[in-house]
Amino acid sequence: MTRRKAYEKIDINVEPFLSIMAIVLKLITLILVVIVMRIAMNPHAKRIPTFPGLYSGHGNEMNPKVPSYIDCHPDGLTLYSSDIPSGAQVSWDDLQRPDNAVNQLLDKVQQHKDDEYIVVMVRPSSVKFYRTVRNLIEKRPIDVGYDAIDADFKVDWDAAEKALAISPD
Numbered sequence: 001m002t003r004r005k006a007y008e009k010i011d012i013n014v015e016p017f018l019s020i021m022a023i024v025l026k027l028i029t030l031i032l033v034v035i036v037m038r039i040a041m042n043p044h045a046k047r048i049p050t051f052p053g054l055y056s057g058h059g060n061e062m063n064p065k066v067p068s069y070i071d072c073h074p075d076g077l078t079l080y081s082s083d084i085p086s087g088a089q090v091s092w093d094d095l096q097r098p099d100n101a102v103n104q105l106l107d108k109v110q111q112h113k114d115d116e117y118i119v120v121m122v123r124p125s126s127v128k129f130y131r132t133v134r135n136l137i138e139k140r141p142i143d144v145g146y147d148a149i150d151a152d153f154k155v156d157w158d159a160a161e162k163a164l165a166i167s168p169d
Contacts, residue, residue, distance in 0.1 A: 065114075065115055065116055065117045065143065066082060066115060066116050066117075067116070067117055067118070067119045067145075068080065068081035068082070068105055068108075068109055068116060068117070068118055068119070069081070069118075069119050069120075069121060069155070070102065070105070070118060070119070070120045070121065070133055071087075071121045071123070071155060072120065072121060072122050072123055072126035072129040072130045072133060073123055073126055073129070074123065074124075074125040074126050074129075075091075076089055076090055076091045076092065076129065077089070077090040077095065077102065077129055077133065078090075078155070079101055079102065079105055080155060081105055081108075083105075083108065087155070088101050090102055092128075092129070095129070095132060102133060102136060103136065105118075106118070106136060106137065106140055106142070109140075109142050110140050110141070110142050113141065113142050113143065116142075117142060117143035117144060117145065118137060118142060118143070118144045118145070119144070119145045119146075119147060120133055120134070120137070120144065120145070120146050120147070121147050121148075121149050121153075121155075122146060122147070122148050122149070123148075123149055123150070123151050123153070124150075124151045125151075
């Protein structure tokens with residue numbers, strides 16, 4: 001009959017592991033506090049106007065690009081531009097025409113692509129309009145930004161014009 005070997009008791013020291021875990025937990029806590037503080041300082045975090053200098057790396061710092069906005073609603077689009085200050089409404093039927101207001105706006109921005117760009121604002125339940133607008137924009141060499149906004153967010157184009165120093169011609 002074979003005899004069992006007597007095993008030695010192994011002493012495991014877990015203090016280095018615990019100190020590393022404490023450091024990791026402190027870093028995670030710090031990251032969470034920073035995120036919560038940013039949210040607490042600006043809970044809405046939604047601003048439509050683009051501030052001068054946003055595109056300063058793209059060229060002339062004295063003349064930043066001017067945005068035009070396409071606001072996607074569940075039942076249509078609203079266009080905001082220096083040419084259309086009151087906001088033009090575009091329905092699904094209007095969007096299917098080749099000479100619609102969205103294509104005209106994109107043509108204008110494409111002609112002035114060094115001075116202008118598009119911001120697409122997407123609201124809940126506006127996927128149909130958003131996808132159509134995105135497909136129209138992807139065919140053009142223009143700068144574009146996308147922003148998800150709340151369903152009840154109101155656009156104040158007059159305040160945006162003042163912040164951007166746009167004068168309607």
